Amino acid sequence: MDLTCPICLNVFFKPIRLPCEHVVCQNCLELSLDISNLTCPICRFRLSNWKRRLKDTSVCIDKVRDRKIQRLFPLYYSNRSAGMDVSLDGCEMSLYNSISESDNTRRPTDTPGSVALEFEASLQRIRNNKKAYESLQEEASLALARQLLLETGGDEDSLDCYTSVNCQPIVSFFRKKRKTSDWLTVLTLVPPSLQLVMLLPTPHCVIKSLINPSPSRKSKT
Numbered sequence: 001m002d003l004t005c006p007i008c009l010n011v012f013f014k015p016i017r018l019p020c021e022h023v024v025c026q027n028c029l030e031l032s033l034d035i036s037n038l039t040c041p042i043c044r045f046r047l048s049n050w051k052r053r054l055k056d057t058s059v060c061i062d063k064v065r066d067r068k069i070q071r072l073f074p075l076y077y078s079n080r081s082a083g084m085d086v087s088l089d090g091c092e093m094s095l096y097n098s099i100s101e102s103d104n105t106r107r108p109t110d111t112p113g114s115v116a117l118e119f120e121a122s123l124q125r126i127r128n129n130k131k132a133y134e135s136l137q138e139e140a141s142l143a144l145a146r147q148l149l150l151e152t153g154g155d156e157d158s159l160d161c162y163t164s165v166n167c168q169p170i171v172s173f174f175r176k177k178r179k180t181s182d183w184l185t186v187l188t189l190v191p192p193s194l195q196l197v198m199l200l201p202t203p204h205c206v207i208k209s210l211i212n213p214s215p216s217r218k219s220k221t
Contacts, residue, residue: 003069003096007032007041010087011096012069013080015062020045023062030057072099 005012007028014026022042032041038048070077072095079086088096
């Protein structure tokens with residue numbers, strides 16, 4: 001158990017446990033809140049709502065830690081309670097150093113490879129989230145493209161291309177295998193309402209059917 005306040009670097013006096021789990025002296029907290037816009041002095045976690053509900057921060061004193069300090073350093077605690085701004089004397093400082101050394105030797109360390117495993121797990125979560133996002137983005141693009149195609153009189157064969165796994169996006173098709181002039185030519189041949197489809201992951205067979213309608217569609221017109 002840490003006994004040192006991270007602000008005054010002295011042994012805790014009336015330690016307050018904050019919502020973010022940091023612990024500071026009550027007096028250090030009050031001084032910090034006056035100048036830090038109601039945030040934790042350690043991590044800047046906002047404490048405005050927490051402070052608004054409290055009339056007295058004494059209710060948040062870490063009693064277990066406070067009782068331990070009273071028991072280990074009674075002279076220090078008595079002087080602080082009397083209003084004196086003091087530190088540990090010689091005997092209490094020696095006790096404090098021995099407790100600190102003992103805590104450091106008992107502090108557990110990470111097992112070999114645990115950090116790497118944690119990193120790999122986090123990386124895998126990022127990959128899964130990316131795949132899910134790309135899947136949702138593709139579904140939304142295809143839905144919009146299908147709607148635009150229907151509104152302009154696309155046939156069922158063209159619509160079926162959207163569900164074909166082997167169809168390649170027209171954007172990729174023209175950008176990788178054709179010149180820029182070919183791409184612009186296709187844009188001029190497509191009605192303005194369908195030019196948005198060209199910017200979406202649209203199969204090239206769909207645009208091809210719109211530019212060169214099937215004989216059945218010609219006979220209808």
